[in-house]
Amino acid sequence: MGGGIAGLSSALELSKTGYIDVEILEKSSFLGGHAIQFACKATDRCVSCGACMVEEKLKQAVENPNIHIYSRSRIQKITKSEKFSIDIIIKPAYIDSKMCTGCGVCLDTCPFEGSVIRGFSKNNMPLYTICEDSCLYFKDKSCAKCQKLCPEGAINLDSLESCHTSEVDAIIAATGFQPYNPVSKPYGYGLFDNVVTNLELERTLRKNSTAARPSDGKAPRDIAFIQCVGSRDVGLNHLWCSKVCCASALRMANLIKMRQPDTEITFFYIDVQTFGKNFQAFYDEIQKNIRQIRAIPGDIYPTRDGRLQLTYFDGAKSQSVDETFDLVVLSIGLIPGQDNPDLAGLFNLEILETGFLAPVENGTSGICDGIFTAGTVEGPMSIPETIAHATDVSWKAIKYLNLG
Ligand SMILES: Cc1cc2nc3c(=O)[nH]c(=O)nc-3n(C[C@H](O)[C@H](O)[C@H](O)COP(=O)(O)OP(=O)(O)OC[C@H]3O[C@@H](n4cnc5c(N)ncnc54)[C@H](O)[C@@H]3O)c2cc1C
Numbered sequence: 001m002g003g004g005i006a007g008l009s010s011a012l013e014l015s016k017t018g019y020i021d022v023e024i025l026e027k028s029s030f031l032g033g034h035a036i037q038f039a040c041k042a043t044d045r046c047v048s049c050g051a052c053m054v055e056e057k058l059k060q061a062v063e064n065p066n067i068h069i070y071s072r073s074r075i076q077k078i079t080k081s082e083k084f085s086i087d088i089i090i091k092p093a094y095i096d097s098k099m100c101t102g103c104g105v106c107l108d109t110c111p112f113e114g115s116v117i118r119g120f121s122k123n124n125m126p127l128y129t130i131c132e133d134s135c136l137y138f139k140d141k142s143c144a145k146c147q148k149l150c151p152e153g154a155i156n157l158d159s160l161e162s163c164h165t166s167e168v169d170a171i172i173a174a175t176g177f178q179p180y181n182p183v184s185k186p187y188g189y190g191l192f193d194n195v196v197t198n199l200e201l202e203r204t205l206r207k208n209s210t211a212a213r214p215s216d217g218k219a220p221r222d223i224a225f226i227q228c229v230g231s232r233d234v235g236l237n238h239l240w241c242s243k244v245c246c247a248s249a250l251r252m253a254n255l256i257k258m259r260q261p262d263t264e265i266t267f268f269y270i271d272v273q274t275f276g277k278n279f280q281a282f283y284d285e286i287q288k289n290i291r292q293i294r295a296i297p298g299d300i301y302p303t304r305d306g307r308l309q310l311t312y313f314d315g316a317k318s319q320s321v322d323e324t325f326d327l328v329v330l331s332i333g334l335i336p337g338q339d340n341p342d343l344a345g346l347f348n349l350e351i352l353e354t355g356f357l358a359p360v361e362n363g364t365s366g367i368c369d370g371i372f373t374a375g376t377v378e379g380p381m382s383i384p385e386t387i388a389h390a391t392d393v394s395w396k397a398i399k400y401l402n403l404g
Helices: 005-015 051-063 105-109 145-149 198-208 245-259 279-286 340-347 383-400
Strands: 022-025 067-070 073-080 084-090 116-118 128-130 162-168 171-173 177-179 195-197 222-229 264-268 291-293 300-302 308-314 319-325 327-332 334-336 371-373
Touching (some): 005 067, 005 383, 022 162, 051 067, 105 145, 195 198, 198 327, 222 319, 245 327
Parallel strands (some): 022 067, 171 371, 222 327
Antiparallel strands (some): 177 334
């Protein structure tokens, strides 16, 4: 369950045995989870951000004949006797993955933004899908332009939901995390165009290679990164460190500095978490390029000239300081997935005080044998950690199935 990097890694590891059939049930339209949205942050050399690992595993999974993928699927019912019997409902993508060549005519000719959605990776199959909530065909049938113009005839807007029943011996819950929504923080997210999250900046860098102010598309003169938005926060009872945000933000800052050298970058932080292979060396190296201030700004106001004013307390000078920036990036934390309570109820899993799921040892979760948890469904992890964890969990599953 879950087609993020944890689910993909588990599926690939299990399929390597050559005699295990794997099904990936993914609730969204595209595989890859959050990490497929990230930009490669290599400058003149690789900085080990992990983004390429996700691309690689996604490609391997979609090409693997022993891995069957059900995107846009939701579980309707699960029963267990000797095996699990899982009834799933699959929403149509409206675009046939075997016929679609990824030409993009559907997206280019669609008159209503948000109706045709493109996957983040060229390895997503199909590369496009139709969003029923925005598409005019699903409102009043007034437009079927994409269906008429698709050169391959790959689009059928009248496709129906289908059902599928899986009979499986074991289930790996790899349903991931959700990013913290910072609307309730005093940073004007959702109010001011030029306050964005680190996830939004990742997507922009992936698509356009450079950073821009959403308000006018211009290159920002200066950017402030604010760390720990939604993590290490007593008020929210989110006491955990999200572990990946410092490295992710500093790698993005470094990339922007290389591609847009005139942009000044300031990094506001509580503590810099230097987890991960080679990160300390990278951190030492970027000191000269990125200004770092150990303080978290209080709130943000727009100025008359379209900039954003931040106020923070300068501990060294014992005074509060006002500074203005063109773009503010909020490094939002990793919080428990929204389906965790349902999963816990369904499989009798333990929910930790944080809201993440407790690891399931040896496939036994009280009443249900054959359940495992993998990746960030258990708490914040980086991409390499998630891959290592999911691989290890797959071996536990293989052992449980008496195949190891
Ligand atoms: C802004 C940001 C930047 C980051 N940058 C980096 C970085 O540079 N380097 C790094 O190593 N790590 C980074 N990370 C961490 C990285 O995102 C995670 O390590 C990785 O995404 C974890 O993968 P996962 O499969 O556990 O979870 P997810 O990526 O959340 O994937 C879970 C999948 O399960 C699906 N799902 C959820 N519920 C269900 C359900 N009920 N049924 C079926 N499917 C379901 C979801 O749709 C999703 O596809 C970053 C995180 C954030 C938020």
